[in-house]
Amino acid sequence: MTSTPTRWQYFADGIIKENPVLILMIGLCPTLATSVSARDALGMAAATSFVLIGSNVVVSLIRKVVPGSVRIPIFIIVISTFVTIIDYVLQAYQPALYRVLGVFVPLIVVNCIILGRAEAFAYRHGVFDSLLDALGKSAGYGLVMLVMGSVREILAAGTWFGYAVTPAWFRTAPVLFMIFPPGAFLLIGILKGIVNRLTASKV
Amino acid sequence: MVNSKAWMVVSLVLTCTIAAVALSQVFSITKPIIDGQSADALKASLSEVLPGAAEFNELEPGTAWSGKDAAGNRIGIVFKTSPRGYGGPITVVVGLDTTGRITGLGIGADMKETPGLGLKAREAWFRDQFRGKSESEVALKRDNGTLDAISAATITSRAVTNGVRKGFAQYSHHLKP
């Protein structure tokens, strides 16, 4: 017997049970590319969250008046509006972060998490629930980014958020491999393996 | 009514219009700030390599500037070159005083070098070596020069020294009064 999820679950699901990156396996590209340090990873997560929350709320607000057949183009326009906003806002107020994130800021528009949630959830639920859903998924995404960014930064530079957290001898010869693409792929493979192990044992 | 053909068209047009208006607003607010940043960043990087200069005038678009002190006297020039490094072009900014000696060297922030290796080129000790050197002295020790390379980043180090020497060849004529 399945019960209608309580409001709180809309939020909580996004963090673990329906974590966008590790369970739903969407939004991988920016995750791998921008998680080179903890700060950059969180910056990316914040930008993505801005778009996710914005688009979920707006889509939910207009869901009753949007014609079904053209809803996807309309969702895309809404999402790209939020993406362009964060693109220019970052350029103006956080230029250093913008330089690091580069082409992945405008690419937020094709992040499957966002269009996916708009179609699968915001289109069919009220505004408050859609907001909770977006917040939950954002938190889940932020969590994964934090973990990946931290692991990669600590191993490849010996720092965390720029602060040295490893002994000096490590920092003179850190595991640079983790900054490069192979390191990113390896890390997410291991994380997914761990997640599989944890979810299997719960079944 | 929600699914009528007319509303389909109207809703699309309406969405596009609202989006375009919102975005042009955001754009007009942020564009001046963004433009200002590049001007400020340029002045900052030029000042860093030619200390004492209060004002810069462009000699060659985007690549060479003359520096004047607060009293209006010419104290040197700054040039920018982009030698090819290990992973891409490195932006190198060099300040020269009127005798043709290096007053400072800066390496661009958008260096797409192997992080950790080439990025060490931005470290102070490597750049400080260049100070006071004249054209003939700018070469790595292993190339019969006077400068130490960054360990395990010879290509990057050499790229920088080659870039500096090319810059000398190309721009030092501006030093002549």
Add this chain to the structure above:
Amino acid sequence: MDPAKILMGAFLVNNIILMRFLGVCPFFGVSTTVDTSVGMSAAVLFVMTLATWVSWLLYHVLLLPLGLVFLRTAVFILVIAGLVQFVEMVLKKYVRGLYSALGIYLPLITTNCAILGVTFLNIDYEFSLLQSTLFAVGTSLGFALAIILFAAIRERLEDSPISPSFKGYPIAFVGASLVSLAFLGFTSLFGISL
């Protein structure tokens, strides 16, 4: 930028999937067999080239002169969405086999960051129309190389003994890590850095 360097750079040195991280989702989703990989690569080549032309023209002929640069993101993604719809219709009518083989992956090309990414990069690198075309073709070939190579590996992985938690995605990622490591060796090949 010399044409050969653009092609080589996009194909190997900065391989779109293994070095730039664009197109990772279809990379893992479609690379289960070599056949679907080949089909997907063909579709990507076609859509990417067309999208490059249309987006480049729209940008340089319309957006730039009219000062509407900020509409770039919206316009480009709508162009791609439209093109993919179009390709879907054409395939459905004329190449039924490929259409059913690709299944859900075809509409997924719309959200393929590789295609949108390339249209953005063409602008950021300030390529001419010809250079953009070369970049798009080189990138699609690089996509094809990576995905077909990987599919061959994955087909072998099917029969290998792997611990249950690592079956599927995890071991695929680890495999990708190794292939990407190999491609890292192409850095600065022929002095190409783009």
